[in-house]
Amino acid sequence: MLYEFMRYKSLIDRPLVKIALNSELEIFISSLISMLKTIQAQLDSDEVDVKMYQPPEMSPVVQQVQWAKQMEAKVKDIQTCAEKYLKEFESSAELQKLAIQVLKDLKTMYTQLHEEWSRDLQAQVKSGTLQLSLDKPVVEFSASSKMMVVNFNSRLVWVELEARALAALGLPTPAAAAHIDTLAAALGDARALQQVASFHNTLGERMIPSTRPMMLQAALDLSTLVQDQRAVYWNDAEQLQNYTDKLKKIVLKLESQNTYLTSQHIAIRNIVEILMDTELLAKQAEWKKHVKNIRDIIETVEANGYKNTELWRSHWDWQLYKALECQYIKTLLSLHKHFPLVKIDLVLRGRSVRIQPPLEEIRVQHYHQLRRLVALPAHFVGLRAAADNIFAAIVDKHSWLGNRAVKQLEAALAALERTREAWTRRASLACVPDLHTLCTEHLKEPGDWEANFKACKAYGQAVAKMSFEDERIDWIIVVTATLRHEFEAQARNLWTCLMSSLQTNCREDAAAVDTFIANAMVMLENKALPKNAKELAEISGKQQALQEKMPEFIA
Structure with missing residues (x-):
């Protein structure tokens, strides 16, 4: 406020x-x-x-x-x-x-x-506690931990900072602080050496384990300089300055290498994270593109002079293994959703409705695709030599999950067969070997033709109303448009057979009537009287036969 x-x-x-x-x-x-x-x-x-x-x-x-x-x-x-x-x-x-x-x-x-x-x-x-250890080397190594130790009192640096902080507040500088000013140059080197020691002692923690072999030479140079260099003391300003500059140069080189390799490591990590969420089958092109990008990064690093990349390649091969295994399991659990769309036709051949191409051919094609998809990791090319392919183990561990896709495939093919049988029942007229003979055998009375003519007309109207749209069974599209002409031809053929059988029956009945009339005329025109009882009986028998046939023709 x-x-x-x-x-x-x-x-x-x-x-x-x-x-x-x-x-x-x-x-x-x-x-x-x-x-x-x-x-x-x-x-x-x-x-x-x-x-x-x-x-x-x-x-x-x-x-x-x-x-x-x-x-x-x-x-x-x-x-x-x-x-x-x-x-x-x-x-x-x-x-x-x-x-x-x-x-x-x-x-x-x-x-x-x-x-x-x-x-x-x-x-x-x-x-004398705020003095440099002039009798000890500037740098020593701990015998137990092998850590780099700078021999100076760190309190000197903080006393210098405290004196500056108090002077900045307007407070007078004590006479004893002049002693610290005489050590300003040495303290500057001490701070630089302390930073080098800190970097050296935490070098293993700073490096990514898989990139350590690539920085081996620079690390050896640093180790050689700090261990094999002859002792340097605080009172030798020139030698101290040279020693500090050399250490700083190597540390800067090592730090720059570590920063560069870490950035490339992170770039590859980001790509692998993307692959973790990239579908294996639907986006195979993206998988190939990202793996190529990883390979390009590694080759660029090698072109910049970094050797011993085998461990780095191995590390990222195992990360790719995890991403591939994750997507492989997801794919196998939904493999039936990754089958390509297949169009098949229902055609009328050989007096029956058939699938074109044949069902067994479709089954063979799908099982071939299924085997290819299940074996996909075995053909995955990693970052190391082809002889070290670790991805084939994914198939051995998880290929059994493809059984679900097999069941789904067989269920779809069974549904396709049921669809064919249903259309076969609808096309039953086309499956009759001789429709004309069938009509001749079963149509005797006028009512038979009348009922069948009505049924044929209703069948034709039903065929006209049928849509014959494609049916979908999972990834299989059943095309029924080719059956429209067959069904229409069935209706026309049935009508023609009914007409033909009716005409044939009418001609046969007319011939029978003509024969009956001719026989009756011959008998009636015979005016000779019977001479005996036998002739009378014959004439009576013929008249009786004519009278028995009369109801058939009258009806």
């Missing part, structure tokens, strides 16, 4: 605005008094709570001095605010009085702390 007030102080200082904000300003003054009391309470406590970030190596004394100087600046702002803009308020006098007291206490605090820090520094200089 204080800084917001100072931001708009010219506006708030206007009489009308100040009158309008009278109650708010009273509350503001109360909050400032509360803030000063909080600072004073911290000063009176045994331990000051410094609520700001500071490096853990910096001494608590310096941290408290920095806190006191910050609080001093804040209290001065409060004091200025009260004197210039809030003096007409009743609580302003209390605020100013409290601010003066807090400023006095803060100054007393950081002055005492600064003197304490100066005395401590002077004591360390006199005791």
Whole structure:
């Protein structure tokens, strides 16, 4: 709130605005008094709570001095605010009085702390603890851990930073700090060597395990320099500078190599992550493209002079193995969804509806595709030599999951056969070897022809209403349009056979009538009288036969 007030102080200082904000300003003054009391309470406590970030190596004394100087600046702002803009308020006098007291206490605090820090520094200089180890080499290696150790008191660096921090706050520099200034050049080398040591000791952690062989030469150069170099001491400035420069050069080279290889490693990782979500069958082209991109990255790295990439290639082959295995399992569980669309025709041949191409040919084609899809990982080309193909094991482990696709395939083919049988029943008339003979044998009475003519007409109308649209059985499309002409021909053929059988029957009946009339005329035209009982019986028998046939022709 204080800084917001100072931001708009010219506006708030206007009489009308100040009158309008009278109650708010009273509350503001109360909050400032509360803030000063909080600072004073911290000063009176045994331990000051410094609520700001500071490096853990910096001494608590310096941290408290920095806190006191910050609080001093804040209290001065409060004091200025009260004197210039809030003096007409009743609580302003209390605020100013409290601010003066807090400023006095803060100054007393950081002055005492600064003197304490100066005395401590002077004591360390006199005791020799803030000295470089001139009798020891600059760099040594730990016998137990083989870690690189820089022989200098790290407290020297922090004392230098603390002296600079206090000087920046306007506090006087103690005489003992001049000793630190004489070591400025050596401390600069010490900081550089400490960074090199830190890099050397954590080199294994910085490197990606699979890329370590590719940086072997640079790592050996660093190890050789730090281990085989003759001892260098702090008092030899020229040799120390040269040694530090050499180390920094090799470390920079190793760091640049590690950064480059890490970036390429991450680039390949991003590609593999994409492959984890890329369908194996539907997007085979993308798989080939991404694997080619990985191979191009590795070849580019090799072209830049990096050798021993076998471990790196092996690492990414196994990551590709995981991605391929993941997508392979997903594909096998839904393999029936990846069959290409197949169009087959239902045709009428040999007095029956048949599938074209034949069902067995379709089955052979699909099983061939199924075997090819199941064996796909065995033909996957990785990043290493072809002799080290690890992807064939995926087929051995998970190919049994293709049984689900086999069941789905057989179910689809069985449904196709049922569809064929259904259309065969619909085309039953076309399956009759001799429809004319069938009509001749079973149609005797006029009612027979009448019923069949009506049925033939209804069948023709039903055929006209049939859509003959393609039927879909999973991935199989059954084309029935070719049967339309057969069904229409069936209707026409049935009508023709009915007409032909009716005409034939009419001709046979007419011939029978003509024969009957001729026989009757011959008998009736014979006027000779019977001479005996035998002739009379013959004439009676012929008349009786004619009378028995009469009802047939009358009907």
